[in-house]
Ligand SMILES: Nc1ncnc2c1ncn2[C@@H]1O[C@H](COP(=O)(O)OP(=O)(O)OP(=O)(O)O)[C@@H](O)[C@H]1O
Ligand code: SF4
């Protein structure tokens with residue numbers, strides 16, 4: 397099916413009639429395939445992912461380790477480590493295909509339009525630079541002032557006036573950095589902007605990463621497990637902060653997490669990934685209350701619940717090796733509902749019960765229900 401047709405269908409289904417047109421979407425990922433070539437063959441980390449994010453939306457991407465969540469985020473940012481590469485598909489931001497941009501054009505998009513908070517802050521922050529300088533760097537890269545305007549020095553200004561303007565710009569930038577650090581909850585930012593990453597705790601480093609990501613007021617923030625390394629109180633603070641950013645600045649957020657409960661509380665929509673594919677995608681409330689894909693059900697049953705005395709039920713087996721995924725449903729070896737068809741034929745991403753699903757059993761069930769309703773009506 398044509399890429400735009402899939403997008404339109406998918407967006408319409410998950411976001412409702414008002415925002416159904418893919419053109420109204422902030423981000424539109426269509427049939428994206430990404431591989432990491434390795435000695436064992438190509439690791440197919442992203443296998444035909446289609447997703448969309450509306451302006452101001454918060455989307456949660458969940459799934460077990462190794463399902464391709466980070467590979468998807470890095471593909472959207474075009475920051476895949478070599479020799480990783482995007483094989484085919486489209487990533488559109490406000491209708492512009494990011495995969496067709498030159499490296500220079502893509503650099504302009506990063507930071508200014510989309511920013512990313514990476515999984516591990518300590519390997520992302522530069523230990524040799526003060527955190528304040530690292531926060532202001534993206535303003536300098538994009539030649540922007542803290543107010544968001546582009547800097548263009550006056551042509552005919554004399555040297556003294558230029559120096560004065562440069563000093564004012566530096567002061568304005570420093571004040572903005574201090575304000576951003578205060579905004580993300582770093583105590584004493586007027587002193588601490590001069591410190592180095594190793595002088596901050598893990599939670600603070602994560603917040604500095606968020607401050608760097610927000611410096612240019614991007615429209616979309618990709619946060620890859622921004623709270624995994626943090627204790628629960630700091631985790632809650634970082635999530636509150638992201639919620640405020642979403643509400644006050646209108647920044648849309650894609651948050652990657654292993655924690656379905658967190659996604660259920662925090663997100664408007666959830667996309668469940670398994671073996672490089674989106675297997676269920678729809679409104680967070682519906683997915684938490686009535687998960688339909690056997691993998692989503694398994695994830696929810698394996699989730700610890702406060703006060704419950706029921707033993708946890710882990711999903712048997714493990715995520716497949718992405719160098720040799722079978723031709724049928726990738727979840728089949730772990731699925732209790734599998735049939736011969738599941739092993740032979742890969743289920744497509746289709747609409748069922750108000751969401752998008754990749755499962756033969758769910759599709760058959762939805763089809764039977766529709767037929768039954770037809771009989772009753774007759
Ligand atoms: N640089 C790389 N080179 C080769 N293979 C890679 C590389 N990075 C990731 N992979 C492989 O790609 C697949 C998807 O990895 P990815 O990091 O996207 O998973 P993930 O869902 O983010 O997992 P986690 O929850 O543990 O972060 C895995 O099989 C992984 O081993
Ligand atoms: S397609 Fe078949 S094997 Fe795959 S999740 Fe559905 S029922 Fe299970």
Ligand SMILES: [Mg+2]
Pocket residue numbers: 465466467515620
């Ligand atoms: Mg990851």
